[in-house]
Amino acid sequence: MHGEYKIPGGKLVVVDLEVQGGALRNVRVAGDFFLEPDEAILAIDAALEGVPAHTGTSALAARIEAALPPGTVMLGLTAEGVATATRRALSQATEWRDYDWQLIREAPQSPALHMALDEVITREVAAGRRPPTLRVWEWASPAVIIGSFQSLRNEVDPQGAARHGVTVVRRISGGGAMFVESGNTITYSLSVPASLVAGLSFADSYAHLDAWVLEALGDMGIKAWYQPLNDIATEVGKIAGAAQKRMIGPDGGPGAILHHVTMSYDIDADKMLDVLRIGKEKMSDKGTASAKKRVDPLRRQTGLTREAVIDRMVESFRDRYGLTPGSIGAEELARARELATTKYSSTEWTARVP
Structure with a gap:
């Protein structure tokens, strides 16, 4: 072994x-x-x-x-x-290089459809019908994505969201709220077999699945590290947050893990604070006095365009583990569109924790 x-x-x-x-x-x-x-x-x-x-x-x-x-x-x-x-x-854990990784990098999608695609693609990996997949998101509109267990009213100011045309959706993974805008955010998902993190604690699995992006940032001259439980940080501030959802296989087997990350390329801090309700207690336990100072954008740290940062991340992954261009299948897209309408756009789901 x-x-x-x-x-x-x-x-x-x-x-x-x-x-x-x-x-x-x-x-x-x-x-x-x-x-x-x-x-x-x-x-x-x-x-x-x-x-x-x-x-x-x-x-x-x-x-x-x-x-x-x-x-x-x-x-x-x-x-x-x-x-x-x-x-x-x-545990007979697998390694990154054991797989033929597929890249999905397509046109902008609505926030609800992104939530649905994460679920559908990861279930396909869990069922063995799709290879492990790296999906880079493009946003069709600004959004706030709240964690599976967060209170809607505690996290989002509805007047602020309406003022800025921000859609509010709830994802299937835990963790905190994310404020995203199309040109200011880099978001990606890893849908991987559970065997890739076999033998690791829940916390260690975050570090394991974030390791490649830390190396990619290092290739761009950014010294970044995993900050438990789910942040990626640098000396000048947080640049990303991760969340996970574990899905069992259709036969009750080990299944797959969804690990998705939102990185701040740039940020409109005033707009973010107008939309999100960020409590003083949450800020104090991060050791910072202001929400504006919590996140330090990649644009300032790299001097690169958003597209260039994404290109370098993808190339770094490809160099280490291999990566073949792929696409969302017709059946996958149909199921995702149905889920986007019936689940991720529904008040019942979004306000399941009022």
């Missing part, structure tokens, strides 16, 4: 092992990390040898920590990272 895990802010850890009689055997840990003294790597292997295969991540990490020689120094490596890679091996 083979498992890999890129430690957020650190290095790649690889674990190869066998399971015999319900226990780990022939464990070998490797990677591009730094570790002193040399014999520490043998101590890590020995700590995992013979461990019951059902052992959880925390218990594995504790065994590794206890086995390290005095004065061990790990750079780009943690006991938790080794434990996570071990669990991924045991």
Whole structure:
């Protein structure tokens, strides 16, 4: 069994092992990390040898920590990272390069149709009828997208939304409200098999699925990092937020995960504050005094056009994992249009948490 895990802010850890009689055997840990003294790597292997295969991540990490020689120094490596890679091996997790990725990058769509497309495409991946997909959104109109569990009245000022022609929709994933405008926002979705994050905690899955875009931003000269639970941040502020929804397969199997991200290329902060109701308590726990200062746009940080930023992101993904141009199928689009009308445009759904 083979498992890999890129430690957020650190290095790649690889674990190869066998399971015999319900226990780990022939464990070998490797990677591009730094570790002193040399014999520490043998101590890590020995700590995992013979461990019951059902052992959880925390218990594995504790065994590794206890086995390290005095004065061990790990750079780009943690006991938790080794434990996570071990669990991924045991879970038979897949890797990014195991798939033939498809890119969908089409004409602007309405906010409700975007919500529906996310659901339909991810269910198709869960059913095995579509390959893992990266979909880049284009917005036909400004919108506020509230999280699945947010209160509509607490998040949106209806007069402000009407004043600016902003459509309010509710997505199927949790998390906070997003204010988007066509030229100011970069939004994308990853619809991936659940096996891609097998062996990872819910929180770790965010970091794992955000890793490629952090590298893409790095290629553009932006030092960005994953900020738990669901933000992408830089030294000058937040630039993106992610959300997820997990869907089981049609036969009750592991299914697929929808991981979608909204990035701020530019922002009209006054308009945003006129439409969103951002409470003082929410701002205080972010350590900032003003909502206007929470988000720092990519336009200012890169000096690139929005289209150029997207092109570089797509190219970065393609260089790392491969990416074939694709499209939304006729049946997928028909189902999405029906869902956009019957579900995502309905008051019953949008105001399900009043």
